[in-house]
Amino acid sequence: xxxYIINRPLLFIFLCSSFLWAIPRYAMESGSSCILCHIxxxxxxxxxxxxxxxxxxxxxxxxxxxxxxxxxxxxxxxxIGGDARIQSISKSEGDVPKDLAVxxxxxxxxxxxxxxxxxxxxxxxxxxxxxxxxxxINEFNGYLKVGLGKPSIGLKxxxxxxxxxxxNIKLVSGSHREGMPFRSTLKNVPLLEIGQYxxxxxxxxxxxxxxxxxxxxxxxFRLEHFISKRSWNxxxxxxxLKELSEAAGLQMxxxxxxxxxxxxxxxxxxxxxxxxxxxxxxxxxxELTWRIKRGWNMSGRIDFFDESIKHTEDAIRRTTxxxxxxxxxxxxxxxxxxxxxxxxxxxxxxxxxxxxxxxWF
Amino acid sequence: xxxxxxxxxxxxGFLFAQKSELKNVKVLPYKTKRELVKFMKSVVAPELxxxxxxxxxxxxxxxxxxxxxxxxxxxxxxxxxxxxxxNDLNFHEISCWxxxxxxxxxxxxPKKK
Numbered sequence: 477x478x479x480y481i482i483n484r485p486l487l488f489i490f491l492c493s494s495f496l497w498a499i500p501r502y503a504m505e506s507g508s509s510c511i512l513c514h515i516x517x518x519x520x521x522x523x524x525x526x527x528x529x530x531x532x533x534x535x536x537x538x539x540x541x542x543x544x545x546x547x548x549x550x551x552x553x554x555x556i557g558g559d560a561r562i563q564s565i566s567k568s569e570g571d572v573p574k575d576l577a578v579x580x581x582x583x584x585x586x587x588x589x590x591x592x593x594x595x596x597x598x599x600x601x602x603x604x605x606x607x608x609x610x611x612x613i614n615e616f617n618g619y620l621k622v623g624l625g626k627p628s629i630g631l632k633x634x635x636x637x638x639x640x641x642x643x644n645i646k647l648v649s650g651s652h653r654e655g656m657p658f659r660s661t662l663k664n665v666p667l668l669e670i671g672q673y674x675x676x677x678x679x680x681x682x683x684x685x686x687x688x689x690x691x692x693x694x695x696x697f698r699l700e701h702f703i704s705k706r707s708w709n710x711x712x713x714x715x716x717l718k719e720l721s722e723a724a725g726l727q728m729x730x731x732x733x734x735x736x737x738x739x740x741x742x743x744x745x746x747x748x749x750x751x752x753x754x755x756x757x758x759x760x761x762x763e764l765t766w767r768i769k770r771g772w773n774m775s776g777r778i779d780f781f782d783e784s785i786k787h788t789e790d791a792i793r794r795t796t797x798x799x800x801x802x803x804x805x806x807x808x809x810x811x812x813x814x815x816x817x818x819x820x821x822x823x824x825x826x827x828x829x830x831x832x833x834x835x836w837f
Numbered sequence: 838x839x840x841x842x843x844x845x846x847x848x849x850g851f852l853f854a855q856k857s858e859l860k861n862v863k864v865l866p867y868k869t870k871r872e873l874v875k876f877m878k879s880v881v882a883p884e885l886x887x888x889x890x891x892x893x894x895x896x897x898x899x900x901x902x903x904x905x906x907x908x909x910x911x912x913x914x915x916x917x918x919x920x921x922x923x924n925d926l927n928f929h930e931i932s933c934w935x936x937x938x939x940x941x942x943x944x945x946x947p948k949k950k
Contacts (some may be wrong), residue, residue: 507888511895526889529874545871593897614896673895676888704888 500631501743501765502530504711504734507704509678515555515588515597516610517619517671517680518628522557522586522597523548523836531836536805537771543805548837555588556837563832581832597623608664618672624664627684627696629715630730631745633761662687676702692721709736711743725751739767754784773800782819791819798830808834860899864913881909884933886940 500519503510510519513527523531528548532539548555561581566574586599593615599608610623669682681697688694700713715730727750734743744762763777775798782791798812810832859870867873882888889895892906901907912933920930936943 508890509895512889517896525870525874526878529871529878532871533875533878545869547869547871614894617894617896617902619896673890675890678895702888 500633500711500732501734501736501741501763504702504709504743505736505741506530507676507702507709509673509700509702511673511678515586515595516625517612517621517678518625518669519632521559521584521599522555522588532805535771536802536807537769538803539805546805546837553589557586557588559584559586559834559836561832561834563830566829604663606663616672617674618670621667621669621671621682623667625667625669625684626662626664627667627682627687627694627717628669628680629696629698629717629728630713630747631732631743631761633745676704688719688726689721689724692719692724694719694726707737709741710734727751741765741767752783754786756785758782758785771802774798775800793817793819806835806837808832808836810834861901864910864917880932884939885937891941 500510502513503519506512509517511517511524513523513530514520515522515524525547528546532544532546548557560583562578563581564576564578566576580603583602584599585602586597588595588597590596593613595610595612595614597608597610597612600606601608608623608625610621610625612619612621612623665684665687667682667684669680671678671680677699678701679697679699681695683693683695685691685693694717696715696717698713698715700711703710703712710733712733713731715732716728717730718727719725728747729749730745730747732743732745734741736742742762742764744760746760747758749757749759759779759781761777761779763775765773765775767773775796777794777796777798779794779796780791781793784790794814794816796812796814798810801809801811803809810830812830814828814830815826816828859867859873862873865873865876867876877889885891889898892903892909894900894902916931916933923930938944
């Protein structure tokens, strides 16, 4: 078995692979928007008091007494948090394991403080040397957010064709994109966003500058609604994004949703993009998860991405099965087996085995 | 430029930020946010069949702008007073469940004609 630990092109693909790391399934199962568990209304990153309690009481198999009072507060004024992920991918040809790559995916530090109705949140993605910052005024059961960040649309998965959020081990010939344009290489940009919570509905809209293209402004809108009845939780959402410069012309429309009952939940998403490459692109994602018991989850997922619906040879479909284990608070271990089918070669790329270790605090 | 913004933000946080402690908690006896969240999550929300946004402003949980929160506070006073009596009688303590049974509003018996 050939083992390479750090390979520069590979590193480029993977080190930069942190867009947003929220897990929207948790939001749906809780019947509330991302802000229930995260400081940032767009989700991901530093957890709120509820999010910390959720991690301690609901996610982990065991919660040691020593950490049961953890709050993330330092110096009484500042809350600190962080996320670190290490991932490995091995490929096999037939039944023979071939390559193994181990690499860090994410090492983020976040700080938050509050002054009256103002929340200040800073994030440093150390691997990308990318700073994020938001200054948020909380008023009228909503917010006005300005700072450096990323536009928020859809379920905010890094793209539609990753499983452990690391993309593919090698770019596919003829299909350089393996998902919608929210690639993790894109850095935080100036943005202005407003959002409001009306009962079980949340909407946000904003403007960002220079995210996909330099000097180009984009408008984005996101609406989500949660329905909870007895032990059923449902979510439905739509999003829209448009580059305002005529030269770019990119626009995306997204529909997403999910339903959970007891220990079973399903989430799905479809995104259609115009002028991403040539003409229209489409991506979809569908995941079924079974919570075996506290701390143990099993899931299956199908991702599909077609770079251009005019051409039939540039689509990729991935089928994945995985196990997710949270032995203690702040530690998350994932094992997954993934197969990818390429329409271009009408063949499978073989089996990939992925694992990921995630620490957060 | 980004670095300057972050540094100024952090220094401002240290200098001017309010302490991260429980705010506007007038009735419940808890000392930490963790205790309070656990109580809300495991007792109040399931026993009334509601989510946090029923009573709280999602961007400022300490705000009293929602009437449901004001009513809930009075209800908790009522439960606390009832439990004093229950303790005196050496009975089990009660909670929201006794009346609400998982509903936003307790069910009432049909009116007698």
